[in-house]
Every structure is written in structure tokens, then in C-alpha cells.
Amino acid sequence: MTNAVFERVSLAGIHLKNRIIRSATHEGMADDNGFPTEKLKKLYIRLAKGGVGAIITGYAGVQADGKTCFVNMTMIDRDDKIPAYLEITDAVHEYETPIIMQIAHCGRQTRSKTTGFPTVAPSAIRDMFYNEDMPKALSENEINEIINNFVSAIERAKQAGFDGVQLHLAHGYLLAQFLSSYSNRRSDRWGGSTENKYRIVSEIFKRAKEKMGDYPVLVKMNAYDGRKKGMRIEEAVRIARMLEQSGCAAIEVSCGFISDGFYLLRSEHLPAEAVMAYTFKYKDFPGFAKAFAIPIAKNFMTQPKPLLKYNLNAAIQVKNAVNIPVIVVGGINNIDDINDIIGNTKIDFVSMCRPFIIEPDIVGKFKKGTQTQSKCIMCNYCAIIQEEKPLKCYYGELPKGEPVEI
Numbered sequence: 001m002t003n004a005v006f007e008r009v010s011l012a013g014i015h016l017k018n019r020i021i022r023s024a025t026h027e028g029m030a031d032d033n034g035f036p037t038e039k040l041k042k043l044y045i046r047l048a049k050g051g052v053g054a055i056i057t058g059y060a061g062v063q064a065d066g067k068t069c070f071v072n073m074t075m076i077d078r079d080d081k082i083p084a085y086l087e088i089t090d091a092v093h094e095y096e097t098p099i100i101m102q103i104a105h106c107g108r109q110t111r112s113k114t115t116g117f118p119t120v121a122p123s124a125i126r127d128m129f130y131n132e133d134m135p136k137a138l139s140e141n142e143i144n145e146i147i148n149n150f151v152s153a154i155e156r157a158k159q160a161g162f163d164g165v166q167l168h169l170a171h172g173y174l175l176a177q178f179l180s181s182y183s184n185r186r187s188d189r190w191g192g193s194t195e196n197k198y199r200i201v202s203e204i205f206k207r208a209k210e211k212m213g214d215y216p217v218l219v220k221m222n223a224y225d226g227r228k229k230g231m232r233i234e235e236a237v238r239i240a241r242m243l244e245q246s247g248c249a250a251i252e253v254s255c256g257f258i259s260d261g262f263y264l265l266r267s268e269h270l271p272a273e274a275v276m277a278y279t280f281k282y283k284d285f286p287g288f289a290k291a292f293a294i295p296i297a298k299n300f301m302t303q304p305k306p307l308l309k310y311n312l313n314a315a316i317q318v319k320n321a322v323n324i325p326v327i328v329v330g331g332i333n334n335i336d337d338i339n340d341i342i343g344n345t346k347i348d349f350v351s352m353c354r355p356f357i358i359e360p361d362i363v364g365k366f367k368k369g370t371q372t373q374s375k376c377i378m379c380n381y382c383a384i385i386q387e388e389k390p391l392k393c394y395y396g397e398l399p400k401g402e403p404v405e406i
């Protein structure tokens with residue numbers, strides 16, 4: 001069975017060394033203008049040397065008002081960034097490792113204070129975590145502009161040597177906001193029925209195909225988002241079929257909205273110390289309020305379960321509905337489970353995020369048999385602290401402690 005995981009395999013013409021993919025992980029390693037840095041290149045080289053099947057980059061922004069409020073997002077919004085990305089893809093390709101760029105617009109899951117623009121969304125519904133102001137509901141013209149900017153981003157990614165792109169349709173960002181009836185309350189041709197909610201995605205595929213033919217466009221989508229009237233697996237399966245019709249190269253199955261905290265990247269306990277110290281929402285609370293809130297939050301706020309393989313059942317249902325490759329992410333952290341998923345289900349690939357933060361060479365260790373389990377303790381400090389600092393494993397210690405170098 002191990003052979004199935006470590007056999008060479010092709011995904012929409014992209015050649016992978018094995019079936020274990022690095023899921024998109026915001027690195028926070030761009031410069032102030034969204035250009036990728038040397039530090040980012042070094043991280044990708046470590047991943048490639050470490051034996052990963054393919055790298056999906058952290059989300060890159062397609063336009064300025066869709067930039068994350070987390071630190072230093074890479075942007076793919078202008079042609080002058082292409083040469084810098086080309087250096088990265090050339091370096092990664094030296095290790096025969098494909099690299100796919102994830103592209104995104106954050107919609108209402110960002111802050112106008114950081115982007116310098118009003119936040120926008122399918123409908124004017126405030127995100128209780130992110131938004132100080134009500135987001136603006138997008139006009140028809142603005143939606144068209146966003147579609148065109150996604151397509152231009154795909155063209156740039158292709159010119160920059162990426163093996164494909166992945167549209168971020170998950171985690172409550174703009175395209176997920178369109179797909180979920182929780183956040184899309186429009187009554188025009190962009191909301192209401194599944195077909196209408198999907199229209200923005202279908203237009204991106206249509207215009208990208210017109211310009212770039214078979215260039216691989218993958219997606220990461222929510223199979224469920226836990227929101228009232230939000231995405232459920234039945235609708236996700238219908239959307240998966242529509243994606244296949246649109247010419248999607250592969251579907252990565254995930255869940256949840258970022259603003260719901262630790263639903264999409266799970267932890268046994270709420271990482272309350274880090275949340276209180278680093279999230280813009282709570283870090284300025286007075287000390288006594290934090291001292292009171294931390295133990296209550298840690299001990300009494302129940303966390304979503306299960307902690308492991310939590311998207312597997314949903315991914316199996318998606319795979320049963322389509323003929324294109326399906327990737328499953330979420331709480332996969334050991335080689336036995338990977339062998340089991342690849343050997344005993346029809347799922348084509350697994351992807352991991354946090355295991356690669358602590359050990360970029362985890363796949364090589366799995367392959368050699370020197371390690372069977374990730375060392376990640378799922379503290380989620382990496383995700384919280386990256387509001388201010390580039391990606392790093394903190395191993396459950398706030399930065400004044402001893403961070404584990406990545």
C-alpha cells in the first residue's frame with residue numbers, strides 16, 4: 001500500500017513524486033508591496049528538498065481590497081511581479097517538484113484599516129470578527145472586475161512558471177462567501193439558486209479557459225461551513241459536479257469560515273493565550289480582563305471534534321460524485337492514515353498544512369520510514385501569531401519562549 005502513496009502520479013498533466021501535497025499556507029513572507037522574498041523562496045526549497053509531492057503556495061491576492069489583514073501577503077495583482085515569482089518556480093522545479101499558486105480575494109474577511117479600502121462582500125453582512133464597518137455589497141461592475149482580476153492573476157501565474165493555480169473557494173473568503181447562502185443573500189443573478197451563487201466561479205473558469213485553454217485550475221472548497229443556512233455537503237456535491245463541468249482540474253475538500261476560529265484547523269483546547277496576545281480584536285484588552293477570560297475560554301469553550309481526518313467523509317462523498325481528482329485536507333498527520341486513505345478510498349491525494357510548518361521534510365521521513373507521525377501538537381499558535389509575524393512553529397509557546405525554527 002505504501003507504494004500507492006509514493007508512486008509517481010499525474011494530476012491534470014502535472015507530475016508529482018507522490019500523493020502528499022502541501023496545502024496552501026499563508027507564509028507572511030512577501031515584502032510591503034506583495035513581492036515574494038528570498039525567505040519565501042528558501043521555505044519552498046526546503047519543502048521541495050523534503051520530498052513533498054507538490055506545493056500549493058499560501059494565498060496570493062488578486063486585487064488590493066481583497067488583501068488579508070494578516071502580515072505580508074503575496075500579491076499577484078501586477079505584471080511586474082512575474083519575474084520574482086519566476087525565480088521561485090525555477091528554484092522549486094530544480095527538485096522536480098511542482099508548485100501551484102493559490103489565488104484569493106478575502107472579501108469581508110479582512111479589515112479596511114489594513115487594506116486601505118472598504119471591505120466588500122456579496123451582501124452587506126458584517127463579519128463579527130473582522131469588520132469594524134459594514135462591508136459593501138458588490139455591484140455588477142465590481143463583480144465583473146473581480147472575475148477579470150482572477151483571470152489576469154491566472155495568466156500571470158502561468159507566465160511565472162507555476163504548474164497551475166488553485167482558486168480559494170474555502171474558509172469564508174470572497175468566493176466561499178458567494179457560494180454560501182449564509183453570506184450570499186443576493187436576489188440578482190449572483191445569488192439565490194446554487195447555479196446563481198456559483199456563477200462567479202463559473203465565469204472565472206470560462207474566461208480562463210478562453211484565454212489559457214487547458215492550464216490547470218484547481219479549487220479548494222468548503223464541503224460544509226457550519227453556518228446557519230450555510231454550505232452543506234449535499235450542495236457541495238452539486239457544486240463539485242458543476243466544477244467538473246467547468247473544467248476544474250482537482251478539488252481539495254475543506255470546511256469552515258476563518259472567522260469561526262478553530263473549526264477548519266482544529267485544536268483540543270482554544271489557544272486562548274495566543275488569541276489574547278495577538279489578535280487585533282483582543283490584544284488591547286486590559287490585563288485583568290485577559291487574566292479572567294483566558295482560563296474560562298481554555299477550559300469551558302468546547303472545541304469542534306473530531307480533531308483528525310475531519311473532512312474525510314465529506315471528501316469521499318465529493319469523490320463519489322465526480323471523475324476529477326479529489327484531495328482531502330484537515331487533521332491528517334500520520335502515514336498510517338495516509339496509506340489507509342489512498343489505499344482504501346477513492347480519494348486521489350492527501351494534503352497537510354501544519355505538519356509541514358514544524359517539519360518541511362516530513363514526507364521524506366515518512367518515505368524513509370524514520371518517522372510515522374507528525375510532531376505538530378496542533379496548538380494553532382502558527383495561525384494566530386501570523387496576524388503579526390511570518391510563518392513559524394511556536395510549539396505552544398508564545399514568542400518570548402523558544403520558538404522551533406522552520
Ligand SMILES: Cc1cc2nc3c(=O)[nH]c(=O)nc-3n(C[C@H](O)[C@H](O)[C@H](O)COP(=O)(O)O)c2cc1C
Pocket residue numbers: 023024025026027057058059102168170171220254264265266329330331332351352353354355382383386391
Ligand atoms: C498558519 C496557517 C496558514 C494557513 N493559510 C492558508 C491559506 O493561505 N490558504 C488556505 O486555503 N488555507 C490555509 N490554511 C488552512 C490549511 O491549508 C488547512 O486547510 C488546515 O490547516 C487544516 O489542515 P491541517 O490539519 O493539515 O493543518 C492555513 C492554516 C494555517 C495553520
